Amino acid sequence: MQDVTVGVGALAVGAGLLEATVRTATPLAYAALGESVSERAGVINIGLEGSIIAGALSATIAAGSIGVGGGFAAGAMAGLLVAALFALFAVGLRADQIITGTAITLFALGLTGTVYRTVYGSGGVALTTPTAATHALPGLSALPLIGRAFFAQPLATYALYLIAPLLAWWMQRTHAGLALRAVGEYPEAAVSAGISTRRTQLFAVLFAGAMAGLAGATLVLAQAGTFVEGMSAGRGFIAIAIVVLGRWRPLGVAAAALLFGLATSLQTLFQAMGWTGIPYQLFLAVPYLLTLVVLAVTAKRGRRFVV
Amino acid sequence: MTAWRAFAATTARVVVLLGLAIAMLAVLLIITGHDVVPALSAMVRGAFGSYYAITSATIVRMVPLALAGLAVSVAFRAGILNIGAEGQLLVGAAAATAISGALGGVSWVVGIPVMLVAGAIAGGAWAAIAGALRLRFGVLEVISTIMLNFVAQYLTGWLVRGPLQEPTRVNPQSVTLAPALQMPVLLEGTRLHAGVLLVVLVAIAVWWWLRSTASGFRLRAVGATPTAAASAGGIDVPRTIFGAFLLSGVLAGLAGSVEYTGITYALYENFSPGYGYTAIAVALLARLHPLGVLATALLFGALEAGANAMQRDAGVPSVVVSVVEALLILLVLAADRWRPARADRTGIDETGT
Numbered sequence: 001m002q003d004v005t006v007g008v009g010a011l012a013v014g015a016g017l018l019e020a021t022v023r024t025a026t027p028l029a030y031a032a033l034g035e036s037v038s039e040r041a042g043v044i045n046i047g048l049e050g051s052i053i054a055g056a057l058s059a060t061i062a063a064g065s066i067g068v069g070g071g072f073a074a075g076a077m078a079g080l081l082v083a084a085l086f087a088l089f090a091v092g093l094r095a096d097q098i099i100t101g102t103a104i105t106l107f108a109l110g111l112t113g114t115v116y117r118t119v120y121g122s123g124g125v126a127l128t129t130p131t132a133a134t135h136a137l138p139g140l141s142a143l144p145l146i147g148r149a150f151f152a153q154p155l156a157t158y159a160l161y162l163i164a165p166l167l168a169w170w171m172q173r174t175h176a177g178l179a180l181r182a183v184g185e186y187p188e189a190a191v192s193a194g195i196s197t198r199r200t201q202l203f204a205v206l207f208a209g210a211m212a213g214l215a216g217a218t219l220v221l222a223q224a225g226t227f228v229e230g231m232s233a234g235r236g237f238i239a240i241a242i243v244v245l246g247r248w249r250p251l252g253v254a255a256a257a258l259l260f261g262l263a264t265s266l267q268t269l270f271q272a273m274g275w276t277g278i279p280y281q282l283f284l285a286v287p288y289l290l291t292l293v294v295l296a297v298t299a300k301r302g303r304r305f306v307v
Numbered sequence: 308m309t310a311w312r313a314f315a316a317t318t319a320r321v322v323v324l325l326g327l328a329i330a331m332l333a334v335l336l337i338i339t340g341h342d343v344v345p346a347l348s349a350m351v352r353g354a355f356g357s358y359y360a361i362t363s364a365t366i367v368r369m370v371p372l373a374l375a376g377l378a379v380s381v382a383f384r385a386g387i388l389n390i391g392a393e394g395q396l397l398v399g400a401a402a403a404t405a406i407s408g409a410l411g412g413v414s415w416v417v418g419i420p421v422m423l424v425a426g427a428i429a430g431g432a433w434a435a436i437a438g439a440l441r442l443r444f445g446v447l448e449v450i451s452t453i454m455l456n457f458v459a460q461y462l463t464g465w466l467v468r469g470p471l472q473e474p475t476r477v478n479p480q481s482v483t484l485a486p487a488l489q490m491p492v493l494l495e496g497t498r499l500h501a502g503v504l505l506v507v508l509v510a511i512a513v514w515w516w517l518r519s520t521a522s523g524f525r526l527r528a529v530g531a532t533p534t535a536a537a538s539a540g541g542i543d544v545p546r547t548i549f550g551a552f553l554l555s556g557v558l559a560g561l562a563g564s565v566e567y568t569g570i571t572y573a574l575y576e577n578f579s580p581g582y583g584y585t586a587i588a589v590a591l592l593a594r595l596h597p598l599g600v601l602a603t604a605l606l607f608g609a610l611e612a613g614a615n616a617m618q619r620d621a622g623v624p625s626v627v628v629s630v631v632e633a634l635l636i637l638l639v640l641a642a643d644r645w646r647p648a649r650a651d652r653t654g655i656d657e658t659g660t
Binding site for chain 1: 335339340341388390440443444445446447449450451453454455457458461462464465468469584587588591623624626627628629630631632633634636637640641
């Protein structure tokens with residue numbers, strides 16, 4: 001009997017962990033899937049972080065007045081607008097992508113902080129937003145272990161089950177997807193085939209921005225239920241690591257996002273289990289340490305300075 | 308003299324860019340419903356309005372910004388995009404705090420250099436992690452240094468609640484540095500400390516080193532054209548790159564230990580109000596010139612001091628200064644169509660054989 005109880009307990013812990021994993025992975029997957037498109041077009045957007053935080057704040061403001069659906073729309077739009085500013089410099093003027101992205105992140109963090117404090121005051125009042133309802137899919141959600149984790153989630157998570165395979169198909173099988181990859185991998189060939197690199201990159205960056213905006217909206221509306229200044233907390237950069245780990249392929253990226261979701265959820269689990277001997281800050285640092293490890297392992301080994 | 312002409316051109320450029328950024332700030336203030344004139348005048352008063360404002364708000368903020376700005380400049384000059392000055396600054400401050408506990412009866416003449424050097428070494432070591440990850444595994448330092456910033460933040464959080472917490476264990480911060488070990492104040496009645504002299508000396512030293520020494524030349528050559536530096540120049544590129552990571556981290560770590568010994572006298576969680584990030588704007592606006600960094604750091608010190616006064620006196624959130632800084636970077640990019648010289652960035656799909 002004892003064994004059965006332990007087994008049931010472990011299963012419940014596992015199911016809970018998996019549920020938290022999917023929930024935390026959702027915003028990361030949005031941001032990383034968008035960024036994979038942008039990077040395929042040859043643009044690395046460090047300003048993704050800026051789109052996420054702008055999406056989060058816009059979703060917060062919009063959800064309060066026009067509801068959760070409007071919050072997601074506003075988040076996507078804000079993320080897109082921030083990415084448009086990035087595109088103006090990085091694609092339009094061909095300014096350095098990394099420097100531009102850094103400036104865009106700084107810009108968005110400052111702007112959202114200013115707007116947030118102007119709209120809600122700086123008293124640190126706990127702000128709660130309406131949250132996206134979870135929909136349990138009949139039948140599937142009753143599956144042991146994975147049921148609730150994958151099939152009792154908000155619509156934003158289900159949308160990813162469509163977006164990731166669609167993107168994979170689009171990149172591999174459509175003319176536009178081919179053009180996108182050509183622009184990133186072999187721009188000269190793309191140009192001689194009559195493809196405009198700038199227009200392609202612009203659309204890729206805007207798409208990535210909208211997706212990052214959705215990531216921010218998901219963070220607020222499907223996960224935290226509140227807005228906190230700087231709550232993007234490096235997710236834009238983690239998303240870039242996820243893209244690398246997923247090898248720029250949408251399905252791989254989605255899987256990599258789950259891994260990062262797991263790393264973040266473990267921290268909550270360990271804290272809940274009262275592992276007080278280990279400082280909680282160590283768990284908080286895990287996603288960032290994991291990013292470093294993942295990048296080190298997946299980068300082209302032995303590829304030193306090309307001389 | 309061409310040097311003077313370049314100086315005049317740079318000054319004119321900074322003034323124009325600053326004017327544009329202030330104009331955009333005014334627009335932003337209007338959009339967010341603040342009164343522009345009182346806000347901007349509070350800003351100017353906070354930065355330059357009094358003897359105390361200049362010495363104890365503006366110049367005091369210039370010190371960490373200039374050191375971190377030098378850190379960023381040196382790295383960028385070598386083609387390394389070190390976004391990690393913030394983390395390097397934090398571990399620098401933490402190391403100085405840690406070692407101060409062992410400096411019981413030591414005179415400040417010995418104690419201060421020990422703390423400063425400890426901070427510099429810790430900053431260098433923190434940057435060396437990113438350097439090693441890049442050289443050994445090809446990890447982009449842009450990502451790794453940002454990740455290390457977060458790790459440094461949590462490390463600081465743990466230290467001030469754990470090993471370095473003050474003995475009563477009430478506040479999450481370290482004990483206050485003994486007055487005998489604090490950096491001497493230069494002007495009575497102000498917060499202006501000797502760190503400002505140190506910064507000027509360091510900036511001159513870095514400038515001279517980059518300009519007049521063989522190793523300084525190697526660093527610039529690697530940043531400009533790594534391929535030519537290796538083939539025609541016979542330069543050991545990885546070694547030079549690693550050295551640049553180290554030097555950059557040392558300067559950022561020094562920023563942390565100078566701030567600790569000169570201003571805060573304690574380590575706490577939000578030790579740095581983002582100096583390491585602002586430093587990127589400082590370095591870019593100075594066009595990565597070490598002496599220019601002194602001038603732009605003063606400008607940003609004024610902006611930060613002004614932003615604080617604006618929040619206090621006109622109710623404008625001080626984070627608005629980040630927007631101004633970001634706009635300045637973007638304006639510099641637009642004005643120059645500027646791209647930093649760099650070594651080949653490994654890790655993402657780039658051609659290279």
